Amino acid sequence: MQRIVLIFFTLLATSILVTSITAESNLGNVGPIDPGMYSLEQVLNRLGNKPLLHSIDQFDLEKAKMGEDLIFTGYTRVDGKKTKRISDYFVCTDCHNTTREFRDASSESSADRLNYAKENGLPFLPGSTFWGIYNRTSFYNNDYVEKYEDLVTDARSSLGNSVQLCAEYCSSGRVLKDWELEAIMHYFKRNELHISDLIISMEDKMELTKDNLSDNEKSRLSKVITSSYRQAYSATFLETMSREDRPYGDGGNPEDGKLIYQKACMFCHQNKRVTYLHLDNGKLSGSLLWRNRKKYTDQSIYQIVRHGTYSKVGRKQYMPLYTKEKMSDEQLNDLVAYIKQIAKR
Numbered sequence: 001m002q003r004i005v006l007i008f009f010t011l012l013a014t015s016i017l018v019t020s021i022t023a024e025s026n027l028g029n030v031g032p033i034d035p036g037m038y039s040l041e042q043v044l045n046r047l048g049n050k051p052l053l054h055s056i057d058q059f060d061l062e063k064a065k066m067g068e069d070l071i072f073t074g075y076t077r078v079d080g081k082k083t084k085r086i087s088d089y090f091v092c093t094d095c096h097n098t099t100r101e102f103r104d105a106s107s108e109s110s111a112d113r114l115n116y117a118k119e120n121g122l123p124f125l126p127g128s129t130f131w132g133i134y135n136r137t138s139f140y141n142n143d144y145v146e147k148y149e150d151l152v153t154d155a156r157s158s159l160g161n162s163v164q165l166c167a168e169y170c171s172s173g174r175v176l177k178d179w180e181l182e183a184i185m186h187y188f189k190r191n192e193l194h195i196s197d198l199i200i201s202m203e204d205k206m207e208l209t210k211d212n213l214s215d216n217e218k219s220r221l222s223k224v225i226t227s228s229y230r231q232a233y234s235a236t237f238l239e240t241m242s243r244e245d246r247p248y249g250d251g252g253n254p255e256d257g258k259l260i261y262q263k264a265c266m267f268c269h270q271n272k273r274v275t276y277l278h279l280d281n282g283k284l285s286g287s288l289l290w291r292n293r294k295k296y297t298d299q300s301i302y303q304i305v306r307h308g309t310y311s312k313v314g315r316k317q318y319m320p321l322y323t324k325e326k327m328s329d330e331q332l333n334d335l336v337a338y339i340k341q342i343a344k345r
């Protein structure tokens with residue numbers, strides 16, 4: 001009897017193994033495997049797209065966990081010992097979220113982003129999210145060349161170099177050691193996109209499970225997928241609006257303005273978290289910003305939002321600018337409408 005049971009279980013185990021191997025090799029031509037679970041990298045490679053330059057074959061969860069520490073706290077532990085912080089001034093999550101920021105992964109509309117932040121309790125930050133960054137192919141796009149000049153040349157098509165650029169310059173920190181960079185890349189791999197993260201039709205999803213797709217089908221599916229998420233986030237720098245053109249909150253929506261104020265400005269400024277300037281919902285903060293609204297200096301909201309500040313010797317904390325994609329002029333007007341409201345309370 002025992003022998004029969006043993007044989008039965010051996011057979012069962014073998015058949016499960018065989019099924020899962022088959023599923024793996026032809027991307028799940030078997031019932032129970034949901035095409036939503038396929039990673040984008042896996043699918044796009046199979047459809048004949050160029051492999052990612054930073055592709056990771058052997059994912060290592062331990063490395064990803066260290067990467068997570070580095071991103072959230074700036075250090076991790078090796079053999080029980082705390083490693084040297086990346087920066088004394090910032091952690092990556094001061095400027096980047098690590099989760100989804102848009103309901104539709106192909107959007108980069110600032111209104112969609114604020115809406116999603118509102119519904120999901122996220123801050124509204126100047127940097128793009130790390131969620132899905134593994135699947136992007138271009139970084140520091142468009143106008144960032146103005147800010148970082150030659151540094152961007154090496155970073156634009158390389159995720160690893162972009163991390164280094166940000167660790168050293170955006171974070172006012174230092175160059176990462178090889179193992180630190182590797183850990184961060186494994187963290188990004190863990191946060192990669194899957195088919196279920198995209199809005200694509202059921203028919204197309206089912207197509208993906210088929211073997212022997214023709215070249216035409218492959219190229220069609222590849223287009224469907226690559227247009228369902230951002231391979232790059234655009235970055236348009238705007239000039240400080242001229243005094244005459246500033247709407248000073250007229251026609252703005254103070255409700256949205258309040259959200260932006262709390263999720264952007266207060267995220268860094270409340271209790272002087274990363275700066276000497278404290279901002280809150282009170283009259284004092286409101287009147288400070290309202291009073292300076294007509295200026296062309298850092299104290300004017302119209303200037304600071306579009307230019308930020310630069311880090312300098314002795315004062316490494318700086319404020320990153322908001323591009324048009326990260327805060328539209330309309331949202332800036334909403335923000336000013338809210339500031340006016342609290343200033344005049």
Ligand code: HEC
Pocket residue numbers: 071086090091092093094095096126127128129133136138139140141144159162163166167170171184232233235320321
């Ligand atoms: C003070 C703000 C700030 C900090 C701190 C910061 N970054 Fe950034 N980072 C930015 C901004 C602004 C950009 C501009 C491009 C974007 O994200 O859209 C950027 C871009 C990037 C990009 C390219 C993203 C893209 O899609 O173009 C990577 C990768 C990156 N940062 C990694 C990091 C890592 C890793 C850390 C922590 C070690 C870090 N950053 C810390 C502000 C910051």
Ligand code: HEC
Pocket residue numbers: 094095125126261264265266267268269274275276277289298299300301304305309315317318319320
């Ligand atoms: C990522 C963090 C961060 C965010 C987000 C942020 N700031 Fe700043 N801000 C700073 C830092 C750092 C400085 C530099 C001041 C310093 O040296 O401490 C600064 C400087 C300023 C200054 C100039 C202060 C001075 O006297 O020079 C103003 C005004 C200001 N921020 C307003 C805002 C407003 C309004 C928002 C929201 C739209 C905002 N900040 C969002 C970090 C941030």
